[in-house]
Each structure stands twice: as C-alpha cells, then as structure tokens.
Amino acid sequence: MLASQNRLLSGSRIASFKQPQPFVAAGRSRCQPTIVAKAKLAPLVDAIKADQIRTDLPPVNIGDTVRLGLLVQEGKGKTRTQRLEGVVIAQSGSGSNITITVRRVFQGVGVEMNFFLNSPVLGGLEVLRRAKVRRAKLYYLRDRTGKSARLKELFVRKEKAAAAN
Amino acid sequence: MQFESRRAGVIAVKAGMMQDWDEYGARVPLTVLWIDECTVVRHKHQQRDGVTSLVLGCSAKRPKQLHPRQLGEYAAAGVTPKRKLWECKVTEDALLPAGTVIGAAHFKAGQYLDISGVTKGKGFAGVMKRWNFAGQNATHGNTKHHRAPGSIGGRTDPGKVWKGKKMPGHLGCERVTFKNIWVYKVDPARNLLFVRGQVPGPQGSFVYVRDAFRWKWAERQAAQLPFPTFLGEALPEVQVARSDRQDPYRVYREDVGYFEADWKGD
Numbered sequence: 001m002l003a004s005q006n007r008l009l010s011g012s013r014i015a016s017f018k019q020p021q022p023f024v025a026a027g028r029s030r031c032q033p034t035i036v037a038k039a040k041l042a043p044l045v046d047a048i049k050a051d052q053i054r055t056d057l058p059p060v061n062i063g064d065t066v067r068l069g070l071l072v073q074e075g076k077g078k079t080r081t082q083r084l085e086g087v088v089i090a091q092s093g094s095g096s097n098i099t100i101t102v103r104r105v106f107q108g109v110g111v112e113m114n115f116f117l118n119s120p121v122l123g124g125l126e127v128l129r130r131a132k133v134r135r136a137k138l139y140y141l142r143d144r145t146g147k148s149a150r151l152k153e154l155f156v157r158k159e160k161a162a163a164a165n
Numbered sequence: 166m167q168f169e170s171r172r173a174g175v176i177a178v179k180a181g182m183m184q185d186w187d188e189y190g191a192r193v194p195l196t197v198l199w200i201d202e203c204t205v206v207r208h209k210h211q212q213r214d215g216v217t218s219l220v221l222g223c224s225a226k227r228p229k230q231l232h233p234r235q236l237g238e239y240a241a242a243g244v245t246p247k248r249k250l251w252e253c254k255v256t257e258d259a260l261l262p263a264g265t266v267i268g269a270a271h272f273k274a275g276q277y278l279d280i281s282g283v284t285k286g287k288g289f290a291g292v293m294k295r296w297n298f299a300g301q302n303a304t305h306g307n308t309k310h311h312r313a314p315g316s317i318g319g320r321t322d323p324g325k326v327w328k329g330k331k332m333p334g335h336l337g338c339e340r341v342t343f344k345n346i347w348v349y350k351v352d353p354a355r356n357l358l359f360v361r362g363q364v365p366g367p368q369g370s371f372v373y374v375r376d377a378f379r380w381k382w383a384e385r386q387a388a389q390l391p392f393p394t395f396l397g398e399a400l401p402e403v404q405v406a407r408s409d410r411q412d413p414y415r416v417y418r419e420d421v422g423y424f425e426a427d428w429k430g431d
C-alpha cells in the first residue's frame with residue numbers, strides 16, 4: 001500500500017482530530033445558527049391555571065367550620081345564594097383545582113359535600129370557627145356523633161389573623 | 166366544502182390537563198394541546214404516489230441531529246427541520262402548498278375531533294389489568310392465586326388453548342384513537358387547543374388531531390370550519406364554545422313532569 005493511500009499517515013485524519021474547545025457562550029450560538037425555541041410545557045399550563053385561582057375567598061384550614069354561599073339557578077335566570085355550613089374534613093388538589101370536603105349532620109343524617117374552591121359557583125365563603133386538629137384528614141369524625149365529634153377551638157389573635165390575610 | 170371533503174389535520178403536543186367551568190357552572194375537564202409550528206412539508210398525489218395526502222411536520226429539531234440527506238429534503242421544501250412527521254390523508258380540494266403553517270385557528274371552538282396518539286406503556290400487565298378479569302378470592306384459603314387467570318380451557322376436547330386466549334402480556338404503548346372529542350376553547354395567538362376529557366399518551370407526547378369522522382354532515386357544514394385552512398391575516402380572538410349539553414342544574418318539576426327550561430307554558 002502506498003504511503004499516500006495510508007490514511008493514518010496522510011494529514012486528513014490528523015486534521016479531523018477534534019481539539020477541545022473552550023466554553024464560550026457566544027461561540028455556541030454561532031455553531032447553532034437556527035434558533036430552536038424550547039418551550040417548557042409545565043410552566044405553560046401552570047401559567048394558564050394561575051388565572052383561575054380566586055383571591056377573593058379567605059384561606060381555609062382543616063377543621064374550620066365554614067359557611068359557603070352556592071349560587072343556584074332558579075328557573076328563569078334568577079340566581080339565589082344557598083348557604084351551606086359544615087366542618088372542613090379534607091382538602092385535596094393544588095393550585096386551581098383545590099377541593100374541600102365539608103361535613104355536616106343534617107336532620108340526623110351525616111352529609112358530606114365536595115366543593116372546588118376556585119369554582120365560579122361559590123358565591124362566598126366565611127370561616128366561622130377554627131379548630132386545633134392534628135390530622136390532614138378528619139375522616140375519624142364519620143364514626144363519631146354528638147359530643148365526641150366536637151373539635152377543640154383554636155383561638156387566633158385578631159392582629160395575627162389580620163397579618164396573615 | 167363538500168360532504169366527502171376531509172380537511173388537513175394537525176400534530177399537537179399534549180401539554181397537560183386543567184379545568185374550566187362552563188356557562189352553567191358545570192366543570193369541564195380539559196386537556197391542553199399545543200400546536201408547535203405544524204407545517205406542511207410536502208404533499209402526495211394520487212397519480213404519482215397512489216394516495217392524496219399531506220406530510221405534516223411539527224416541532225423543531227437541531228440541524229446537527231439530522232442526516233444531511235434529511236436536511237436536504239427539508240431545504241428542498243423550504244421548511245425548517247421537524248421533529249415529528251405525519252402523513253395525513255386529505256381530499257384533493259384540501260391540499261395545501263409546502264410551507265403552509267397550520268395553527269390553532271384551523272379549528273373552531275365547539276367542533277368535534279378525533280385524536281390519535283400512542284398510549285402510556287404499562288409494561289407486562291397481568292390479566293386483571295389487561296382484560297378486566299375478576300381475580301379470585303383474597304382469603305378463604307386461596308393459595309397464591311389471587312390475581313391469576315384461572316382456567317384457560319377444556320380437557321381432551323378441544324385439547325388445546327384457543328388462539329387469542331386472553332392472557333397476561335404487554336399493555337399500552339400502542340396507537341389509539343379517541344373519537345368525538347369536543348373542543349372547548351381555541352387560543353389562536355398561542356396555538357393552544359383546549360379539548361374536553363382525556364387524550365392518549367403522556368404529557369409531552371405528540372398526538373394527531375383531525376376533524377371527527379363521525380360528525381353529522383349538517384352540523385359539520387353549520388360549523389363553517391376554515392377550508393382548506395385559516396389563511397387570514399389577523400388571527401381571531403380566543404373563542405370559548407357554548408356547552409353542547411343541557412344545563413345539568415335545571416330544575417325538574419314533578420307536578421308538571423317537565424324540566425323548567427323545557428316548559429313552554431300553558
């Protein structure tokens with residue numbers, strides 16, 4: 001084999017040996033002339049969901065006794081607010097799809113209702129009483145009635161409550 | 166637009182899910198589809214290729230990642246390199262020139278879609294997950310056969326296991342079409358489609374979006390979809406569709422036997 005045909009001896013292989021390049025931001029953008037738009041999907045959807053989060057309702061904790069105002073359609077377009085009361089025993093979801101479960105014993109029957117906190121159907125929300133609970137979910141209240149289903153009241157100073165809001 | 170016309174579809178990226186509340190206050194679960202630079206790369210004709218279709222491309226790809234011959238094809242079409250290509254069968258009156266960008270304005274809020282995609286892979290799935298078998302007793306002396314299939318055939322007759330017997334195996338990662346998906350909202354400026362319900366595949370995957378095939382011609386005509394595509398200068402505003410269902414909170418009057426909204430009066 002001729003020396004000129006030997007690729008190892010000829011200069012082409014040595015010339016193609018890659019020299020380590022120092023990292024230069026300007027140099028990288030020159031190597032990639034086409035601008036590739038890399039959009040991130042999760043922040044996009046989060047930004048759209050953030051518009052739906054309602055700021056007009058007070059914050060709700062587990063164990064609170066709340067009174068909700070539900071906007072109810074009545075026949076020919078008239079809207080009425082139906083008041084529903086109960087203890088918040090669970091909270092689920094995050095961001096724009098936060099759900100609370102409100103429990104109440106109504107005429108001897110335990111009733112649990114689920115609400116989306118950011119729904120336009122919620123006319124108003126009022127926290128009547130806060131409770132000291134040591135659980136995230138108060139499902140144990142389903143087995144208790146009457147005096148054993150009481151929750152210890154949590155007293156919050158008015159200044160602290162105002163500062164929190 | 167004729168009865169037999171089939172418009173171009175679109176490749177979209179499944180961005181995530183969220184919800185919104187419609188005019189009745191009912192919750193609508195939504196999937197957000199992002200149409201990332203869906204462009205016509207080339208088209209095929211019946212005489213030359215045996216089929217009338219558009220080859221659509223979606224999402225950008227760095228030129229470094231492609232073979233020079235692939236780059237040459239994109240350069241010949243005058244289109245930036247694409248990450249995903251899909252051939253979409255259309256009728257001749259819906260053909261579009263190479264380089265046409267199809268955006269969210271191609272669709273209208275309130276229309277119906279068929280969405281195809283590759284489902285999430287579930288791996289080697291057992292018979293209860295794959296074929297909805299009932300399983301066996303959890304207790305009462307059952308030994309090690311709680312989720313097993315049980316019997317797989319007869320005895321000497323037929324003396325074999327029938328072909329196609331439902332057994333454990335690979336589940337998912339296959340192409341599936343969800344039909345008649347309702348479009349709740351269209352955002353042409355950001356190229357977003359908000360459709361009701363679920364769409365096959367995980368977040369970030371590509372889905373193929375087409376007009377619903379089983380959509381009555383009278384309704385399809387009334388929707389006045391942009392044909393062959395939206396070619397206007399100014400993008401339309403965000404459109405939100407009116408609910409296609411009845412008011413779920415309408416009051417039923419037992420004494421009268423009617424829903425109040427339907428009551429025409431005496």
